[in-house]
Amino acid sequence: MSNINDIIKPENLVYKKADALSDNIMHYCPGCSHGTVHKLIAETLDELGIQDKTIGVSPVGCGVFAYNYINCDWQQAAHGRAPALATGTKRLMPDHYVFTYQGDGDLASIGTSEIMHAVNRGENITVIFINNGIYGMTGGQMAPTTLVGMETSSSPYGRDISIHGYPIKITEILAQLPGAAYVTRQSVHNATAVRKAKKAVKKAFEVQGKAIGTSIVEIVSTCSSGWKMTPTGANEWMTENMFPNYPLGDIVDKSKPKQEDLEQFPLK
Amino acid sequence: MGELKLMKGNEVIAEAAIRCGCDGYFGYPITPQSEIMEYLALREPWKETGMVFLQAESEVAAINMIYGGASCGKRVMTTSSSPGMSLMMEGLSYIAGAELPCVIVNIVRGGPGLGTIQPSQADYNQATKGGGHGDYQSIVLAPATVQEMYDFVELSFDLAFKYRIPAIILSDGVIGQMMEKVTLGEFKPRWTAEQIEQMSGSWATTGMKGRKMNVTTSLRLQSEDLEKHNNNLQAKYRTIEKEEVRxxxxxxxxxxxxxxxxxxxxxxxxxxxxxxxxxxxxxxxxxxxxxxxxxxxxxxxxxxxxxxxxxxxxxxxxxxxxxxxxxxxxxxxxxxxxxxxxxxxxxxxxxxxxxxxxxxxxxx
Incomplete structure (x- = not known):
């Protein structure tokens, strides 16, 4: 038997907590996707070496406290306004990395104007968009992204399209705007998904570094408390119900722009 | 000596911003103050001083661009008129809560509602009593001449940074639209990144290089924390009442x-x-x-x-x-x-x- 202290050596290290991730105990519920996404952002800041020149904009919602967990400079926005703060910041600090962290109530409901116009201007910012189809922090009310028939605290008999309209695919709408440089939809419900999401988050920041337009990573997420499910049950329900409505994968990728794209929308 | 000119009140606001070293202007068109934005767009200050100019998609977005820019320790400014100011009150409350400096100009018109584009002073309560939600104040300067429109831009920036508080120039359609002689001051350079770090490094979100992270926020979820913050704000307001009456x-x-x-x-x-x-x-x-x-x-x-x-x-x-x-x-x-x-x-x-x-x- 070899001594454990012989094994614990820097050269044997295969995985460690990202430096940009704080030691604070997260307030998120068991099974929540926020913690995993935070980790992916922190790892990205480490790997790209941009922690010192990154400014995050936190939303209203459970992610409001993102600044307690990811160590970089942060601004705390009003509900939906994060892309406007990010615009002001990036325009005045163009050599810094600026990202917003927004939920679906924030981005797809109250903040549609701010996100649409930020992307339409092709702001060189990164948007991390957590879509769990519900207002988590305020107690599980219906969101614009709530699936048809889904029961929430403000649609207790299920989302009825004759009353509430349809689930909005905001990411597909944003993807149509010429200012969008990289738009992808990912999830973090299993190891494979987490790895793909990590690649997407990292790529989104790399795209920002190229200053070719807005990069958007939607993460289809669980809210086991709001959905009133167990963490594993929420993962299964998401796979069965959310993914068919919100299919995973890249929607726009101009990270290697084609010549005709460059002619139509020249790089700034 | 400065330059003597015959200028419109609104245009003078824009020229003063450029000359006093303003870093960024974010605004949305509304009568009777759109000349401020038009003047800047024509003048292209980004070529001369590097000042950023952006027409926002709404007043809501404009004030939040200000929130972002002010968070970075930059000298940022927006202008609007009464209905637009109502839309900015949400952002103003957050900016006041986060204790950030910025300058906001209100060329007041008649209300309530869409009212009229003719001059009025009916936004006095909104400007002097906070205007948005929560216990807060902004410093409010009321110019009576085109010269004061010019002078109060730099003064507002100075006061805003001295106390980390929003400063409002409360004018109206008369002075905004009026032409009068004005003496323009010298051009002052915009602050460098080093100057900003030195002055505002303890709070501004300029990237955490060589220091601990900074967060600009109005959120204090624990009541004990928020009351302490409220008391600090009130103490600051009492100081301003003592020191800054003009x-x-x-x-x-x-x-x-x-x-x-x-x-x-x-x-x-x-x-x-x-x-x-x-x-x-x-x-x-x-x-x-x-x-x-x-x-x-x-x-x-x-x-x-x-x-x-x-x-x-x-x-x-x-x-x-x-x-x-x-x-x-x-x-x-x-x-x-x-x-x-x-x-x-x-x-x-x-x-x-x-x-x-x-x-x-x-x-x-």
């Missing part, structure tokens, strides 16, 4: 009756004083330059010997309430005003003064 007086030395008016109403009252003096009436004028902090102490002093005071404003007696609170019953206080974009004439004010105050006092 006002102007005209013929108050021997005045028996004192008109109290700010901005364009003060210009009208200036003429009223002259008309009254021609008739042998001892009338003077106190013009608050800061409407918050309000010149309460000076008004209390004047109330000791005055036979009466009259608030004159283009609103329904909003400043009148502050005057009454200041005077606290020491002397009779009256109000005269017009609304809806109507501007009172000097003789009309004199008539009101004679009828409501002088006649009343003589009848006693």
């Amino acid at each position: 006002f102007d007086e005209y013929m108050t030395d021997d005045a028996e009756y004192i008109l109290v008016a700010y901005g364009s109403s003060a210009r009208i009252c200036h003429k009223t004083v002259e008309l009254a003096r021609e008739k042998g009436l001892k009338v003077g004028l106190l013009r608050p330059i800061t409407v918050w902090p309000y010149p309460t102490k000076r008004l209390q002093e004047l109330a000791q010997k005055a036979k009466g005071m009259m608030a004159v404003e283009m609103s329904a007696g909003q400043m009148f309430i502050d005057l009454k609170l200041a005077v606290n019953g020491k002397t009779p206080v009256e109000y005269y005003g017009r609304m809806g974009g109507m501007v009172p004439s000097p003789s009309e004010v004199l008539g009101a003064l004679e009828k409501q105050l002088i006649g009343g006092a003589n009848n006693e």
Whole structure:
């Protein structure tokens, strides 16, 4: 038997907590996707070496406290306004990395104007968009992204399209705007998904570094408390119900722009 | 010496911003202040000083771009008029809560609602009592001339950074649209990244290189924390009330009756004083330059010997309430005003003064 202290050596290290991730105990519920996404952002800041020149904009919602967990400079926005703060910041600090962290109530409901116009201007910012189809922090009310028939605290008999309209695919709408440089939809419900999401988050920041337009990573997420499910049950329900409505994968990728794209929308 | 020019009040705001080293302007068109944005767009300050100019998609977005820029320790500014200011109140409350400096210009028009594009002073309460939700104040400067429109831009930036507080220039459609001679100051360089780090490195979100992370936020979820923050804000406001009161007086030395008016109403009252003096009436004028902090102490002093005071404003007696609170019953206080974009004439004010105050006092 070899001594454990012989094994614990820097050269044997295969995985460690990202430096940009704080030691604070997260307030998120068991099974929540926020913690995993935070980790992916922190790892990205480490790997790209941009922690010192990154400014995050936190939303209203459970992610409001993102600044307690990811160590970089942060601004705390009003509900939906994060892309406007990010615009002001990036325009005045163009050599810094600026990202917003927004939920679906924030981005797809109250903040549609701010996100649409930020992307339409092709702001060189990164948007991390957590879509769990519900207002988590305020107690599980219906969101614009709530699936048809889904029961929430403000649609207790299920989302009825004759009353509430349809689930909005905001990411597909944003993807149509010429200012969008990289738009992808990912999830973090299993190891494979987490790895793909990590690649997407990292790529989104790399795209920002190229200053070719807005990069958007939607993460289809669980809210086991709001959905009133167990963490594993929420993962299964998401796979069965959310993914068919919100299919995973890249929607726009101009990270290697084609010549005709460059002619139509020249790089700034 | 500066340059002497004939310029419109609104244009002067834009030129002052460029010359005093403003880093960024974010705004949305609305009458009667769109010339500010148009002037900047034509002038292209980004080529000259590097100042950023962006037309936002709404006033809501504009004030939040300001929130972002102010968070970075930059000198940022927006301008609007009354309905647009209502939309900015959410952002203003957050900016005040996060204790950030910025400059906001309101070229006030008649309300409520869409009202009119004609001049008014009916946003006095909104500007001087916070305006958005929560206990907060902004420093509010009320220019009465085009020269003051120019001078107050840099002064507002200085005060905003001195106290980390929003500063509002509360003007109106009269002064915004009026052309007058103005002396433009020298160009001052924008702050460098090093200067910003030195001045504002303890709070600004400039990237955490070589220091701990900074967070600009108005959120304090624990009531004990928020009350402490509220108390700190209130202590700051009391300091500003002590240190930053500005006002102007005209013929108050021997005045028996004192008109109290700010901005364009003060210009009208200036003429009223002259008309009254021609008739042998001892009338003077106190013009608050800061409407918050309000010149309460000076008004209390004047109330000791005055036979009466009259608030004159283009609103329904909003400043009148502050005057009454200041005077606290020491002397009779009256109000005269017009609304809806109507501007009172000097003789009309004199008539009101004679009828409501002088006649009343003589009848006693």
